[in-house]
């Protein structure tokens with residue numbers, strides 16, 4: 032066990048002045064459109080953080096009061112996922128558990144939000160949404176935010192979703208404890224990604240807007256690994272956002288993941304989050320990343336086909352986005368959109384009040400008129416490459432048949 036991180040370390044820093052608009056003069060906005068600027072948008076200075084650790088949201092109804100289905104067997108869920116894929120239905124859903132966040136990342140503006148508990152999805156909403164998703168099959172549900180660990184009931188949300196689906200969680204590591212990690216695994220969490228963008232702790236802290244962000248992320252990884260209850264499928268990984276100044280950090284991050292015994296994944300920054308063009312990753316990233324993929328086959332988990340297109344994504348953008356067809360997003364008020372960036376500007380329905388078939392029809396229409404090439408996020412690109420035989424064999428195959436084991440400490444395989 033490593034030493035706990037001192038909470039005094041999370042004291043405020045001096046904020047930099049927030050720019051009021053994007054580089055093209057447009058007002059900033061993100062998932063909820065409440066933002067006016069970003070104090071850390073140029074990567075310099077750590078913004079003011081009001082509440083570094085919380086508060087967690089209140090639970091608005093007891094878990095026992097929620098109408099829950101009987102959990103499906105893992106192989107039943109896998110068969111339903113494969114069927115959804117073969118029938119060209121969506122297989123991947125990003126679900127924004129909360130739009131609040133206690134970090135202040137330079138490439139995101141969600142940290143300026145202040146949603147109250149009653150303004151975000153209740154446990155009942157998650158149960159109803161999970162049932163409606165189940166009409167499509169058993170899907171991979173990526174629980175994100177904001178910071179999902181700010182929800183006190185996150186393990187109950189996982190439990191509700193895991194009955195029919197495969198829940199994953201992405202976190203900065205904030206708010207993780209060994210007890211909470213165990214609750215998440217016991218609830219049916221399939222995998223957890225912890226964000227680290229620089230192997231240099233100071234740079235990561237500056238980039239993420241809070242002191243000791245690196246140490247907290249590493250601690251969370253250790254807690255997640257320690258708390259696993261089934262080594263055959265529960266995966267922990269580092270996920271890194273590639274920006275304009277951290278390509279040289281990638282080999283060090285991959286090595287860090289290997290030493291911690293976890294997988295490593297990378298995705299490029301998207302200009303949609305802040306409007307800051309300067310943070311786009313550099314050309315030449317594809318070559319560096321493919322070289323790492325060759326050297327760290329056990330650790331570097333990102334699909335090779337996805338990596339092959341990083342340079343193309345930053346040069347011209349990649350057309351043919353599958354958002355709305357193979358993947359879609361649910362926001363913190365059950366609004367469904369083709370992806371996380373369009374819940375306000377192009378909503379396709381609300382799962383609180385509408386049925387899945389109606390919403391799916393609108394998602395397909397949104398997909399047909401979609402000309403957006405703005406991102407090459409993993410939720411887009413990693414799903415898109417599944418529809419090529421090589422990409423399918425690379426990712427879906429290993430997911431369905433569990434042929435890949437978590438590498439384990441210093442790269443030694445774990446699992447039964």
Ligand code: SF4
Nearest residue numbers: 132134136139141177
């Ligand atoms: S990138 Fe994630 S951790 Fe950073 S401010 Fe946005 S939601 Fe929070």
Ligand code: SF4
Nearest residue numbers: 352370403405406411
């Ligand atoms: S490219 Fe696709 S996934 Fe990315 S922001 Fe545009 S519509 Fe969304």
